[in-house]
Amino acid sequence: MRVQRSFGAESEEGALYIVGTPIGHLQDLSPRAREILEQVDVIAAEDTRHTRKLLTRFDIAKKPLISYHEHNRKTRGPQLIERLLAGESVALVSDAGMPAIADPGEDLVREALERGLHVIPVPGPNAAITALVASGIPPVPFVFLGFLPRHPKEREEALSRWKEAEAALVCYEAPHRVISTLESVYRVLGDRRIAVARELTKTHEEWLRGTVGEALAHLAEHPPRGEYTLVIAGADPSARKPEAAWWSSLTVEEHVEWYLRRGQSRKEAIRSAARDRSLPKREVYRIVHLENKEEQ
Numbered sequence: 526m527r528v529q530r531s532f533g534a535e536s537e538e539g540a541l542y543i544v545g546t547p548i549g550h551l552q553d554l555s556p557r558a559r560e561i562l563e564q565v566d567v568i569a570a571e572d573t574r575h576t577r578k579l580l581t582r583f584d585i586a587k588k589p590l591i592s593y594h595e596h597n598r599k600t601r602g603p604q605l606i607e608r609l610l611a612g613e614s615v616a617l618v619s620d621a622g623m624p625a626i627a628d629p630g631e632d633l634v635r636e637a638l639e640r641g642l643h644v645i646p647v648p649g650p651n652a653a654i655t656a657l658v659a660s661g662i663p664p665v666p667f668v669f670l671g672f673l674p675r676h677p678k679e680r681e682e683a684l685s686r687w688k689e690a691e692a693a694l695v696c697y698e699a700p701h702r703v704i705s706t707l708e709s710v711y712r713v714l715g716d717r718r719i720a721v722a723r724e725l726t727k728t729h730e731e732w733l734r735g736t737v738g739e740a741l742a743h744l745a746e747h748p749p750r751g752e753y754t755l756v757i758a759g760a761d762p763s764a765r766k767p768e769a770a771w772w773s774s775l776t777v778e779e780h781v782e783w784y785l786r787r788g789q790s791r792k793e794a795i796r797s798a799a800r801d802r803s804l805p806k807r808e809v810y811r812i813v814h815l816e817n818k819e820e821q
């Protein structure tokens with residue numbers, strides 16, 4: 526058990542800041558994010574050219590930018606940890622949104638914590654949460670699936686694991702795979718409610734709110750372009766078929782017999798069977814009585 530106090534003298538050296546940056550609209554860079562980017566000794570960026578533009582746009586003084594991405598994180602991670610251990614402060618940013626969310630960062634956070642370093646979040650925009658809150662789909666609970674597998678078979682297996690979940694499902698998708706992914710959703714989860722959020726916070730922000738089938742019909746006419754986040758409604762428990770009751774294969778008389786064999790009186794057995802079947806006692810009595818008569 527380790528306690529971290531993120532503010533105060535203890536945190537001043539060697540902290541790793543996880544900084545959220547805009548997912549489109551530049552004004553979404555928070556004043557605190559700007560301040561931290563200005564103060565740290567070094568910025569670890571997914572794409573240094575992309576981040577350089579952001580820094581220039583916000584007049585943030587030139588400072589060392591180190592590239593840290595999916596393909597160099599194994600070698601760059603230890604170098605960044607060394608700098609942190611030497612007392613430097615590092616801000617980690619990705620191209621858009623929050624690092625570590627469908628972006629690099631997770632490993633660096635874990636390694637920093639293992640070395641006893643401070644890890645301090647500086648929250649900013651995130652496409653999943655931004656889509657979720659305006660989707661109109663019940664947002665809690667929700668499951669974030671990141672990018673689903675590219676291959677339809679694996680994608681559909683991944684989706685089928687969440688088929689019974691009553692949580693909203695949120696995933697990211699590239700424009701050239703949106704239609705194929707929606708087809709997988711339709712096949713595995715059915716024609717659920719969905720919100721398809723495109724180009725959030727940008728000039729061409731657009732929402733498709735309806736069913737998966739309606740979204741597919743729309744996209745057949747308007748080919749997908751830009752960045753997409755999908756919010757799919759969770760399973761509807763009221764649509765689920767009730768499990769067959771234990772007595773469903775018994776006739777009314779067999780049902781009463783079953784209780785009689787367990788020691789109930791005739792009156793009690795009729796009452797129990799009537800309760801199970803949501804029938805009036807009179808009706809159960811009538812059926813049993815009639816069958817008895819027919820047998821005589």
Ligand code: SAM
Pocket residue numbers: 548549619621622623624625626627628650651652653696697698699722723724725726727752753754
């Ligand atoms: N770390 C980012 C975050 O916090 O949202 C996500 C990075 S992930 C590599 C990029 C994916 O997020 C895009 O392919 C798209 O699916 C989604 N995304 C990012 N920006 C978006 C936007 N403005 N509108 C809709 N989806 C977006």
